Amino acid sequence: MNKTERLLAIVMELQRSKLLTADELAEVLGVSIRTIYRDMQALSEAGVPIVGETGLGYSLMEGFFLPPISFTVQEAVSLLLGAEFVEKRFDPTYRKSAHSSRRKIEAILSRPIREETNRIQGSISLIQKDEMAVMMREKVNLGSIREAMLKGKKLRFTYHKRVAGTDGNRVNVRTVSPFGLAHDEQNGWLLVAFCDLREDIRHFRVSRISDLTVTEDTFQIPDNFNLQSYRPKDTRSIRVCAIFNSEISDKVEEANNYYMETAESKEDGYHVTFRVRQPEELLSWILGWGADVIVTEPESFKNRIREEIEKMKNRY
Structure with missing residues (x-):
């Protein structure tokens, strides 16, 4: 990186932070650090409004904004795909x-870059499953959730949770x-979110939320909570083992089931281990593989699969 590139990089970093x-x-x-000091002097002499605060650091004077710069094809595609994801x-x-934002990015691209970006974008598609249902169940709620987070207000809603091993849902407020x-x-x-009922942090699928309202009750996020580093408690304690037909091992791998923990090819088939909260969470997925899979443990889940197969036979 030469000096000119470095000076530009410094301004961009200060503009971002x-x-x-x-x-x-x-x-x-x-x-x-000595090089940074020299670069700061050079930027100041060039008229860039750098503000130095002793003991704190450097910043750009309020209102200063670096004019648009050119993007590479890869950078432009990344930005436009990101904007498309947000739109959807x-x-x-x-x-x-x-x-x-997407229209503004497209407007500042040079003609060759724009044409190449359009060509690449045309070969990439963000497929949405059941887009209309997603819009109805998720998008309607996201605005209210964002509003509550910005204002520090609590939410109240009805939550529909599927109950494993049954045909119904458990509904509660x-x-x-x-x-x-x-x-x-x-x-x-x-x-x-922190759930008042459970008195702990919980995760709620936005698509299962209805009757959402922003309350007048306020809250504060704990100082030690960081969404980026937060990891939910893993309560999956039950082990399920199954052997798949070796011929479909690649399909099983591609399916990338959330509960899959280990997988290994052996002489008698593709051995897969799952870890779940309740075996019934795997019931429909296992049955979907038909005769190409056999569950080896636990015995109670094997019996549950036999019962489901009998029900299927009786229906036919």
Whole structure:
């Protein structure tokens, strides 16, 4: 990285972060602190409004903004795909903003870059399963959840939870303090919140929430909570073992079941171990493989599968 590139990188880092020390900038750019001091002097002489606060670090004067810069094809595609994802999976407010952002990005791309970006985008598709249902069950709630998080207000809603091993749902009303939103490929949007009923942090699928309201009760996120580093408690304690036909081992692997823990090819088949809260969580998935799988343990789950097969036979 030459000096010009380094000076530009410093301005971009300061534009992204409100305050950075010389040590932090030196570490990010891989140079000495003395070099950072010289670069700061050069930027100031060039008219860039750098503000140095003794003991705190450097920042850009309020209102300064670096003019748009050119993107590579890969950078442009990444940004546009990200905007498309937000358009498809967020609430109307963010969907509108994402659409506007995408149009602005496209507007500043040079013609060759824009044409190449359009060509690559045309070969990539973000497939949505049951998009209309997702819109009805998730998008309608996301705006209210964001509002509650921004205002520090609690949420009250009816939660529909599937009960393993039955044909019905368990429905109850929850009052929660919304700590954040997370997106899971299998479960969609998840609300991470402190549940007053359980007196602990719980996860709620946004698609299973109805009658959502923002209450007047306030809350504060604990100082020691960080959504990015938070990991939920793993309560899966039951082990389920199954042997699949070796010929479909690649399909089983591609299915990437959430509960799959280990998998190994042996002479008699593809041995897979699952870890679940209740074996019934795997019932429909296991039955979907038909005669190409046999459950070896626990015995109680083997009996449960036999019962389900008998029910199926009687229906036919």
